[in-house]
Amino acid sequence: MNKNIKEPIRKKWIWIGLLLIVLGNVPWYFSKGLVEPYILGFPFWAFIIFLFSILLCAYLSWVCLTQWRIVEDEEEAEN
Amino acid sequence: MGELTFAGMDGIIILTVFALIMLVIGYFSGRGEKNIHESLSGYYLASGNLGFIALFFTLFATQYSGNTIVGYAPSAYRTGFSWLQSISFMTIIIGVYLLFAPRLYVIAKKRNFVTPTDWLQHRFNSKGITIVAIFLMLWGLGNYLLEQLVAIGQAVSGMTGGTIPYQVAVIAFVLVMLAYEWMGGMKAVAFTDVMQGIVLLIGIIFFVTGGVYLAGGNFSDVTRFITETEPAKTAVPPMEVNINWFSMLVLVGLGASIYPHAVQRIYAAKSEKTLKKSFARMAWMPLLTTGLVFFVGIIGLKLFPGLEGNESEQLVGLMANKIAAINPFFYWIMIVFFGGIVAAIVSTADSVLLSFSSLISNDVYGKFINPGATEHKKVMVGKIIGIIAIFGLLWIAWYPPGTLYEIFVLKFELLVQVFPAFVLGLYWKRLTSKPVLWGMILGAIVAGMLTFTGHKTVFGIHGGIIGLALNFLICIGGSYLASTSVSKNKILEEDMNAVSLKA
Numbered sequence: 350m351n352k353n354i355k356e357p358i359r360k361k362w363i364w365i366g367l368l369l370i371v372l373g374n375v376p377w378y379f380s381k382g383l384v385e386p387y388i389l390g391f392p393f394w395a396f397i398i399f400l401f402s403i404l405l406c407a408y409l410s411w412v413c414l415t416q417w418r419i420v421e422d423e424e425e426a427e428n
Numbered sequence: 429m430g431e432l433t434f435a436g437m438d439g440i441i442i443l444t445v446f447a448l449i450m451l452v453i454g455y456f457s458g459r460g461e462k463n464i465h466e467s468l469s470g471y472y473l474a475s476g477n478l479g480f481i482a483l484f485f486t487l488f489a490t491q492y493s494g495n496t497i498v499g500y501a502p503s504a505y506r507t508g509f510s511w512l513q514s515i516s517f518m519t520i521i522i523g524v525y526l527l528f529a530p531r532l533y534v535i536a537k538k539r540n541f542v543t544p545t546d547w548l549q550h551r552f553n554s555k556g557i558t559i560v561a562i563f564l565m566l567w568g569l570g571n572y573l574l575e576q577l578v579a580i581g582q583a584v585s586g587m588t589g590g591t592i593p594y595q596v597a598v599i600a601f602v603l604v605m606l607a608y609e610w611m612g613g614m615k616a617v618a619f620t621d622v623m624q625g626i627v628l629l630i631g632i633i634f635f636v637t638g639g640v641y642l643a644g645g646n647f648s649d650v651t652r653f654i655t656e657t658e659p660a661k662t663a664v665p666p667m668e669v670n671i672n673w674f675s676m677l678v679l680v681g682l683g684a685s686i687y688p689h690a691v692q693r694i695y696a697a698k699s700e701k702t703l704k705k706s707f708a709r710m711a712w713m714p715l716l717t718t719g720l721v722f723f724v725g726i727i728g729l730k731l732f733p734g735l736e737g738n739e740s741e742q743l744v745g746l747m748a749n750k751i752a753a754i755n756p757f758f759y760w761i762m763i764v765f766f767g768g769i770v771a772a773i774v775s776t777a778d779s780v781l782l783s784f785s786s787l788i789s790n791d792v793y794g795k796f797i798n799p800g801a802t803e804h805k806k807v808m809v810g811k812i813i814g815i816i817a818i819f820g821l822l823w824i825a826w827y828p829p830g831t832l833y834e835i836f837v838l839k840f841e842l843l844v845q846v847f848p849a850f851v852l853g854l855y856w857k858r859l860t861s862k863p864v865l866w867g868m869i870l871g872a873i874v875a876g877m878l879t880f881t882g883h884k885t886v887f888g889i890h891g892g893i894i895g896l897a898l899n900f901l902i903c904i905g906g907s908y909l910a911s912t913s914v915s916k917n918k919i920l921e922e923d924m925n926a927v928s929l930k931a
Contacts, residue, residue, distance in 0.1 A: 391651065413704045421700045
């Protein structure tokens, strides 16, 4: 296999990472009363969920840019 | 959306300007490009040559419609902080793209695919799969288009304070859309998306600014107020809501990424670099759109407490009226904002229509009715049937359904059943056509039956997901039982191994 080629599906850790972030992104693990303290106006649990949402955006954006490279070199060479 | 007291004539002026800009962009996109009307790829995929700016904005403006604002702000209002899910379910779409877009892009370029069906036919070579997939995709697209047509009318007549009645509003914008799409195909759609997307973004940002200003500038006060008046909306959601949240992530993620117009944007990318750069930017867009809209809904809980059901659907209009009353600057910003909503709806509708036409041109007409026809003729058939379909859907749109969100979930239920064939087929050589066909059919039947019998969700899980689970089971189980050896189809072998594509 050509070492320069990167395809996200072949990298298990990408999907494990994604699964962990998604698991953190849904508030199933909070106990009922975790509304306070408020952070930046968010109830505590919602603030954590919001942070995970930002992390999800950052992670997927980063994976797109760095872990995906199949025909890029070839296409760039053609230009 | 209720009547906006601030709009009227000024609204008409802004809408007219927007419509003219769209027409001019459409005209220049099509001018001097003979290829657009002579080839399927030219008309439907802008010859697979969309650069970063056009591709990013067409992904953006297509995925985020006016409904994302007008329908989601009330959802946040009704459900409270658990509507934070709208950020994640729009982001996860990029994660699902990463499952299949990299390889599909390479194969599609090599094989000159025009529609998603081209891939399915190439992979399975089964008439049954092709026909069922076309049916499911046309159903999904038709429903989606219908929803946009309903929304255009509501937005325009709301914005002009009823000066332009609902029906006239829809017809006017449909004609504008048909005109620029006729002239420039995908190129016109993508270039108008640039303008439409920018207006929408500016509008949302100013809208939230106005909302925060009205609420007194302190978000903590808003949350405290909600906790005192409606504690359930700031409380940790109960288990069923969380299950539903997971289910939403799966349904929207799989459904939205597999939409024919979404898949065709993969085909239309100029290069892999352009595509991945666009996706990388798209991953951030939920924060700027559904995230900000979420804030609007939450702020609305303080500004307009106690709205129920259909009343809450008016939230964006109510708030815009208040914001417009702050000062003349915000007045004009709100008019541009509502123009932006209309533009956003049109930008989604045009892409859906183009995709609908392409399925007719390339798949129904080109594969079954008259395969020998010239590409010019195929394009023409797609264009004309597209127009007929629009007017058929308009006829239905005159009787708009109550809540926008309800129909949003409905369209995914069936469409998502194409997913196993589409994505498993990319990687798993053993996947054979019979189980795929039955998986698709039975999955769609289960999803449809659950929805129509009023079981849209079971324990918080969407009917579409239950159907999809069955679908996957049949595909995988059936393929294991059906074949003992891995197929040795040479073309497939080549496709499946992305590396060999470099040869």
